[in-house]
Amino acid sequence: MRGRPVLGVVAGFLFGLFLAATLVFAGVLPLNSVLVTVLPFLGIGYGLVMAKVAPFRRRGRGAAEQPRPATD
Numbered sequence: 001m002r003g004r005p006v007l008g009v010v011a012g013f014l015f016g017l018f019l020a021a022t023l024v025f026a027g028v029l030p031l032n033s034v035l036v037t038v039l040p041f042l043g044i045g046y047g048l049v050m051a052k053v054a055p056f057r058r059r060g061r062g063a064a065e066q067p068r069p070a071t072d
Contacts, residue, residue, distance in 0.1 A: 003051040012047020016040035 020039040
């Protein structure tokens with residue numbers, strides 16, 4: 001797998017957890033809703049998908065760091 005799947009899982013879980021908490025505290029969802037339990041797991045799936053498709057490759061050397069050709 002390309003990217004950083006562990007980082008995607010952790011970030012996705014936290015995103016889903018805090019989204020569920022925000023919706024409960026805002027009064028949009030009741031605390032005993034099934035969606036409060038499901039959102040962190042959906043966040044894990046979302047994090048894995050983003051880790052797979054996001055461009056987390058390291059960039060090449062910048063123009064300022066490229067070696068200059070030797071002149072004699």
